[in-house]
Amino acid sequence: MKNILTFICLLFLMFSDAQNSFPNDLVPMGLKGKVKKMRQKSINKGAKPYLLDETFFFDKDGYLEKIEHHTLPQVNIERKSLGRLTIFSFINDDSRLGVTFGETDNDTIKVQRIRLLNDKTIKIQEKQIWNKDYESEIIHKLDSSNKLVESETTVFKGKSKNILFNYSCKFIYKNSLIKEIITKSNGVINKTQIDNEKLDDYENFTFRNHISESGTIMFTEEREIEYY
Numbered sequence: 001m002k003n004i005l006t007f008i009c010l011l012f013l014m015f016s017d018a019q020n021s022f023p024n025d026l027v028p029m030g031l032k033g034k035v036k037k038m039r040q041k042s043i044n045k046g047a048k049p050y051l052l053d054e055t056f057f058f059d060k061d062g063y064l065e066k067i068e069h070h071t072l073p074q075v076n077i078e079r080k081s082l083g084r085l086t087i088f089s090f091i092n093d094d095s096r097l098g099v100t101f102g103e104t105d106n107d108t109i110k111v112q113r114i115r116l117l118n119d120k121t122i123k124i125q126e127k128q129i130w131n132k133d134y135e136s137e138i139i140h141k142l143d144s145s146n147k148l149v150e151s152e153t154t155v156f157k158g159k160s161k162n163i164l165f166n167y168s169c170k171f172i173y174k175n176s177l178i179k180e181i182i183t184k185s186n187g188v189i190n191k192t193q194i195d196n197e198k199l200d201d202y203e204n205f206t207f208r209n210h211i212s213e214s215g216t217i218m219f220t221e222e223r224e225i226e227y228y
Helices: 002-012
Strands: 035-044 050-058 064-072 084-092 095-101 108-118 121-128 134-142 148-157 162-174 177-185 188-199 205-211 217-227
Antiparallel strands (some): 035 050, 035 217, 095 108, 121 134, 162 177, 188 205, 205 217
16 A cells, blocks of 8 residues: 555656746646756566556656656567557636547546646545546645645545545655655555656656665656657
């Protein structure tokens, strides 16, 4: 469970969003420079290793246009198909829509409504189209420089709004890089350290490890970044 929660926290960094007076998507994702495309491989080092392989596409203003998603059951398998695709569009100045499509056709799997509640708080309402028994609500909080510092997710039982699960993540930075992730679920707190980072010329990480409190490598992340 601890590995899963930490892995979910990584995803939060990929779905923070902003518009107008807020920073573009690059800042909450911890990216510098004019990034055009980024491929990120996140490898779970648990008993059953798997690979989350995603490619993010940005416009020239730094806003996410789409994400290609691939989850592979083994880390040594190269992706051969598109997998799932998320397309982003703006509804108005403070609302954005993210729609995720299936891997074999254009069936809609998931819809996200992303809204700015205030200048440092973002709310994401997510509905699973293929399984309407579950809905989720995510609250992101930004710091004074608009980095993502805290995220809380609540999973509900459909329209009943009965809470099935609640967890939170706090991101601790040194300069512009995350050095620690603190997760909390059902009152249980776990800490993950970030170590062995490799950086490119823009000081964006291209490799890093996620280390458990016992010193075990839980995840590794690799990035290939293309700039405008």
